[in-house]
Amino acid sequence: MNHSDQEPAAPESLTPGSPLASPLSPHTTPDWIRLQKALSVEADRGFNDVEGKQHRFSEFISLTLSQAPVALPAIDQQRWQELGSKFTTYAELTFSQRQHLVADTRRFLHQVRQTWEEQGKGERGEGRGVGESASTVPAKTPKTTPLVDASRPVALDQAVTYLAGIGPKNAEKLAKLGLITVRDVLFYYPRDHLDYARQVKIRDLTEGETVTLVGTVKRCTCFSSPRNTKLTILELIVRDHTGQIKLGRFFAGSRYSSRGWQEQQKRQYPPGATIAASGLVKKSKFGMTLDNPEIEVLQQSGDAIDSLTVGRVVPIYPLTEGVGADLVRRAVIAALPAVKQLQEALPETLREQYGLVEIQEAIAHIHFPPDSTTLDAARRRLVFDEFFYLQLGLLKRRQTQRQIQASAVIAPTGQLIEQFYDILPFQMTNAQQRVINDILNDLQKPSPMNRLVQGDVGSGKTVVAVVALLAAIQSGYQTAMMAPTEVLAEQHYRKLVGWFNLLHLPVELLTGSTKVAKRRIIHAQLETGELPLLVGTHALIQDTVNFQRLGLVAIDEQHRFGVQQRARLQQKGEHPHVLTMTATPIPRTLALTLHGDLDVSQIDELPPGRKAIQTTMLTGKERMQAYDLIRREIAQGRQVYVVLPLVEESEKLDLKSAIDEHRELQENVFPEFTVGLLHGRMTSAEKDDAITRFRDNETQILVSTTVVEVGVDVPNATVMLIEHADRFGLSQLHQLRGRVGRGGSQSFCLLMSSSKTEAARQRLKVLEQSQDGFFISEMDMRFRGPGAVLGTRQSGLPDFALASLVEDQDVLELARQAAETVMAKDETLSRWTLMQQELDYRYRRLMGGAILT
Known part of the structure; x- marks a missing residue:
């Protein structure tokens, strides 16, 4: 199986479930590939000290480097062991220190390996014929030739030391940028160009x-x-x-x-x-x-x-402390002759179809283009490659998933589903029904379902998930629903209990707050198979949780979980069906990048009767208008959210805090009403109490941080006042706005902002003018970039060297189309060996192990 068909490969010793190799004996040949691969994976995954089943990355390296091979010169043996000892304190190092240590080690191992291999087997007494003794092997004469031979072009995998005009000291500097080999230099793209032409x-x-x-x-x-x-x-x-x-x-x-x-x-x-x-x-x-x-x-x-x-058009490279622009340019110029050694992996017909220049020309001209037109053509080819190999890898992953035999083949109809439709007090929307049909079709197939359901706040994703859960339960399987927070897990549990009681089905809740005695009961019921549905948080993936026959897993707000957390829940059964949901609409380009190996369904229709939320931007001078509206709504029996970005006041930021605002509103502004407080630093019991009191209308105003973004469902709330709205992203503001407008009454969202910048006002105007979550997230991505839309690095967004999901959307679409065409012709890629090799290399580096599914 190719690496591209699965999670990007870590070294065997770092792969969960693999045994760690024993430390090297000083008399054995070092396992160069394993060492370099371990260091490469650590760099690709953000220097987070990758965790294997038995050892972390730092433990593996320090063990492996604890004894230097005796064949090394004394100075190299000393350096070998010095580096090994440095990895014993890896956990205490800063990000920059880790980065430099890994780069130094990669460079050192590369140089030592070259010296080792140049000495030849004969010099170390290996590979001698029968009867040959050490004395019969002719001794090598010491090298007197210069380090760099200008008459011979450097090879792509040679160390940068061998580039003309670089040498060991400059090589050490370049290693800080991760430039170890000639190939690294060629593929170190400029971040910008100045056109002096x-x-x-x-x-x-x-x-x-x-x-x-x-x-x-x-x-x-x-x-x-x-x-x-x-x-x-x-x-x-x-x-x-x-x-x-x-x-x-x-x-x-x-x-x-x-x-x-x-x-x-x-x-x-x-x-x-x-x-x-x-x-x-x-x-x-x-x-x-x-x-x-x-x-x-x-x-x-x-x-x-x-x-x-x-x-001319001058390249501007990303730099770091101690590495000047002139040095990088000099290294690139010295490496450029090696461009001729690059092999073209894309077939000529594909290049012609999409108007792409050859790889050698693209690499040469991305560095030193004769003009801006040539630069554009070079950049387009290299951006296409980044997107193409990502999409090809995702499509091969999906193909591999479809070859797996599902442990549960689930019937799409049955008495439970019919009873559920009967007890629903409303009709499903056309969009909900369409998505349900997609899911039920998947569940009948012999391979496990892997479907993402996207839908705006209030579009009815939970009801869709319940149909899938009931389909699995009526076919004799157990199910699980995992949510990222206790608030959201309890919200789902409360809603599901209401429906499941009417269907005479048990359902339990498992979170970090569940009492020990209750946990034991739940664990026992899971193992006997008598509990058909368990709702919970990360507590579901603990080792003590064992299902007898898990058939379907539903994961809500899935982007808030790490890759390993989702995988561990799936491992509770044998290839269960997986349904993931998100109320954070993702632009198509982001969805293709993150979920290219998933089937995606969209609930793009709100239930009938929902009124558009009236959204208004206000300045500090208009605050009294906001307070007047709040009084009018509460007088009619409605309730209000007030959301702030901070729990406590910050000395660095001139922002209101939730605690201070709660005190101000309760004592000075609305003394006639009861004002509640909710923030992330409260205990689970305190949060539950605050939400329950608000849900029961014992508190009319709830002052909160963004902890209300998901999970708090109070249809009686009609006003959402967001302080310092310019501090939030558009997608997050849209999520917060979705906390109101859940009943039949007209609702209001007030965006308070003291920012005088035109950019901030333009962003907030988008919310005034649109209720469409997909359009808002698209605009958010244009304003702030894709990483900010997703909120966290653990979301699995790959690191592109050149490509931009905002500026290069058209190229991404073409790359996806090209990848689908290639897979349709030959899904094994056996006719394109170079393409398969390039895919293995690029996909592993590009995704860095952070692929979502």
Whole structure:
């Protein structure tokens, strides 16, 4: 089975369920592949100290490096063991320290391995013929050749040390960026480009443009700043036939303040010399100038500009402390000849169909394109590759899932489902019925269902899930529903108990607050099979929870769980059907990226009778209008939410806190009403009490943090007042707004914001104008980016080097289409060996083990 067909591969020793290899004997050959793979996986997964079944990553590395192979030189043995000891304190290191330690270790192992392999088997006494002794093996003469042979191109898998002009010290610096091999350098894409290729005359300079001009030096001065002796200023007066301009460059550091260096600069740009200067045009008190320009001396005005930075499109690379832009550019230039060794993995017909340049051309031109058109073509090809291999991997995962035999084949009809329809006091919407049909069709198939149901707040996802649960129960299976918080789990339990009591079916709730005696009863009922449905939080995945015959798992707000948590619940049965739900509408591009291996259904219709929630933006001056509305609604027997972003006041942020606001509202603003308080730092019992009192209308106003975002269902609440609304994302504001408008009365959402920025006002206007969760999440992604929409890094969003889910949506759609075409022609990829190899490599690195399902 290929790695792309399953969770991205960790080293065997780090894969859950695999035994950890014994530490290396000092007399054995190191397992280079396992060591490098372990380090690579740790880097790909965010330096989180990946956990295997028996050992964490740091334990595995420290054990493996505890004894150095005796064949290594003494200095390398010492370094080997030093690195091993550093991993014993890995848990205490900062993110940056972990990053550097892993990079240093990868670089060291790469160099040691090359030395080891160059020595050859004969020198270590391995592989000798019968009767050969050590003395009969000719000794190798020591190498006297230079480290870099300019006549031989470097190989893709060689260390960056072997690049011309780099060497060991610079290689150490590049390792901080994760650049260990020549391939790493080639695929280290610029984060931006400056286009200096446009050459203009001095009189045509326009502020804000990036240009190149060619002129003659009229005067050059170089001196230390009178205000700061460590700052040196180089000033040039340059003219062409259209005018003249004053250019300045600044050099910080005492080494530039020496008289000799300054005189050297003046000699470099003598009066009459022809220069080319590139930079951003800005206004100064002397007129137009170039901001800290790049300058090159030409022989004469008609000469070609032969420079890495002047008169061309210049790459700007992501950097880190101690690694300069010039060093990265130098490494890229030295590595570029190796581009010819890259093999084209995409078939020619596919490249022609989607208008893609070849990989060699794309890599060369993403670094140093001759013009912006070539850059666009290179970037499009590389973005396509990122999306294509992700989609191909997701489709192969789905294919593999469909080959698994489901342990439960469930009948789509039966008495329980009919009885449930009879007791419902409302008719299902067309959208709900469509999604139910999708689910029931899945449950009859021989492979396990893996379906995501997306639906706005209040669209009726729970009712849809109940039909699926009842289908499994009437076929003789047990079921489980997992929610991310106790509040939401209890909400589901309360709703399900009402229905299941009428159907004479038992249902239990298991959370962290469940008493020990009750837990024992629930565990026993699960093992005998007499409990058909268990609702709960993370408590469901504890080792003591054992189902007799688990057939279906429903997971609500699934993006709030980690990958391993969802997997552990599925492991409670033998390939049970999985139904995941989310009330956080996800834009199509995000859904394709995260859930490309899932079947997705949308409930895109609200139940009849629901009124649109009237949403209004207010400033601090309009606060009394909000309070007047609250009084009117409470006078009619309604209730109100007041939501704040903080529990307690922050010294750094000038924001109201929930605790302070509760006190202010109760004592000064609404003393005639009862004001409740709810926040995440309260105990479960305190939260339950606050929610129950609000649900029973004992408190008319509930002041809360975002803990009410999911799970609190009070149809009588008609006003949602959100303080500091500009501090929330649009998707989160839409979720909060969904807490009201759940009854038949007109509801209101008031967005209080003191922000004066136009961007903040534009974001909030989206909520004023739309009730469509999918449109709102799309806009949220454009404003804040995909990671912010999902809320957490553990959501499984892959790290793209170039691709943007906001700007490259059209390329993603094409890549998905191409991947589907390829899979339809040959789902094994056996006819495209290079494509399969590239998929294995890219998919593993791109997803970093964080794939959702």
